[in-house]
Amino acid sequence: MIKLSELKQYAKLHIKSQDFQGLDPQQVLNSIYREPTHDGEDDGAWDLIWIKAAKQSLKNGHVSDAIQCYNFARFPYPETDAQKKASQELVRTFENHYCDENVKKHTIYVQGKSLSFYTANLDQSKPCLLVLGGIVSIKEQWSVFLKAGKTMGFSVVVTEFPGVGENRLTFHESSHQMIGKILDYLSRQADVENTFIVGMSFGGQLAIKQALEDPRIKGITTVGAPINRFYQEYSEATVPLITRRTLSHVCNLRDDELQNHMRSLALSAKQIQKLIIPLTYIFSARDEIIPYSEKQFIKQNVSNLKLIEFDDIHGSPNHLEYIQKMIPLSVLKQSGSKNIKLKIILSALLMIENLKKRVGKK
Structure with a gap:
């Protein structure tokens, strides 16, 4: 334990x-x-x-x-x-x-296993914003996006990583395909042909992998996604116990089976070089889970990249006020949203956050 x-x-x-x-x-x-x-x-x-x-x-x-x-x-x-x-x-x-006429719960089956998610503001004329957490965070934790959908002008989907909450799938090489199944299910309820994904941590990796196969995904914003180096350099000596145990749970494997399995999940340089859609990646310089070498891999192999780095640990919890504004702004910019007012407000709030940090350093 x-x-x-x-x-x-x-x-x-x-x-x-x-x-x-x-x-x-x-x-x-x-x-x-x-x-x-x-x-x-x-x-x-x-x-x-x-x-x-x-x-x-x-x-x-x-x-x-x-x-x-x-x-x-x-x-x-x-x-x-x-x-x-x-x-x-x-x-x-x-x-x-919280579930009402606007916020609804859906359950689909992928590979014979159930997967539940919430939606809000569904409209065939509105692009789709899909939010996916990592190996720990439940879908209910990201309910703020369900509320923000109307303001942002998006149909919103909030779901979970395999093995988390009400997602009965396990984490393996084809887990990313669950994203495509969700979009298929919503194809008559939202503009899934223009889908933008916010993928937290391991959820970001699934989003990237699906985007390589799915032209409906037009942009991704992620915080601390493991892509290659985490999996290639995975070892009990460097990965925290809580992460190893949680990975064992979502993969349905024993701890001693994880290392070989992790190798199979890495995206190669050749694969990720084919990613042409915009990727906003928030990187934590002192991340205790994602190795610093992941940053160099991303910079070398992702062509359409906006990299934001904080001197912080995994998820950059000490910079949340900035991240909470950066994520919706990233999605709005990637989508070419005409919601100029909201983009200006978010940009101004980010400028204020930057000024606070500069003043704090003096």
């Missing part, structure tokens, strides 16, 4: 990306004294303490807090019975409070 210290360390990074309204997540973390429990006793157990916080948040009327508490209860993936129940409660709570 993953050690509590590592669970807390990585949970803190994800907490930074969430906006809690009625509780202090750090206080919840401080009250946890042991790993997720298999015995059902809640004396400081990771999963049960987060579940208790979720139930209290619901009583207090803070639904979004409850969803994120259930999210951390099952973090990084459901292993104990309590974590599995938390994952189910998370989905149930989200559907009960």
Whole structure:
């Protein structure tokens, strides 16, 4: 089992990306004294303490807090019975409070396994924005995009990586094809011929791989996607335990089977050189998961590249305010959106963020 210290360390990074309204997540973390429990006793157990916080948040009327508490209860993936129940409660709570005439849930089958996703603002005349997380993040975590679709002028799809949440697929060489199946399903409900993808971490790699085969994808924005070097240089000595265990889960493999499997997932230079659509890549210089050599591989082999680098760890959690504005602006620019007003607002906000950083350095 993953050690509590590592669970807390990585949970803190994800907490930074969430906006809690009625509780202090750090206080919840401080009250946890042991790993997720298999015995059902809640004396400081990771999963049960987060579940208790979720139930209290619901009583207090803070639904979004409850969803994120259930999210951390099952973090990084459901292993104990309590974590599995938390994952189910998370989905149930989200559907009960957020699914309506605009936000809908869909389930399709790929290779005989179910895959669920949410959509919003579906319109055949609007381009498609597909959002895909990595090996840890659930689709409900990216619900902000469901709300932003109307403002941005996009039909929005929010889904999950294989092995995460309600995606029953496993991560292998052809996992990227699930993206094509989603677009096929939505072909009469959105303009999928003009699809733009925001792929977080490992989700970005799936987006790139699908784009090499699927002309409907016109642009990709990613944060810390492993493309080649991560897989080629994969080793237990350099990849954090929590990442290795989570990869074992999404690949449905034992830890000792992972290394050879990772090699098979790498995109070669020859493959990625065929990527002609715009790729915005946000790179973290101190990434503890993606090796720094990945940056050089990307620069050497991606022709239509906008590379943004932060002196930060995986996902650049200390630069989230910048990233949260950069991502929609990237999508709007890639799509040639005529929403000039929104582009100006986002550009101005990014300038303010840059000024803040310059002032802070003085």
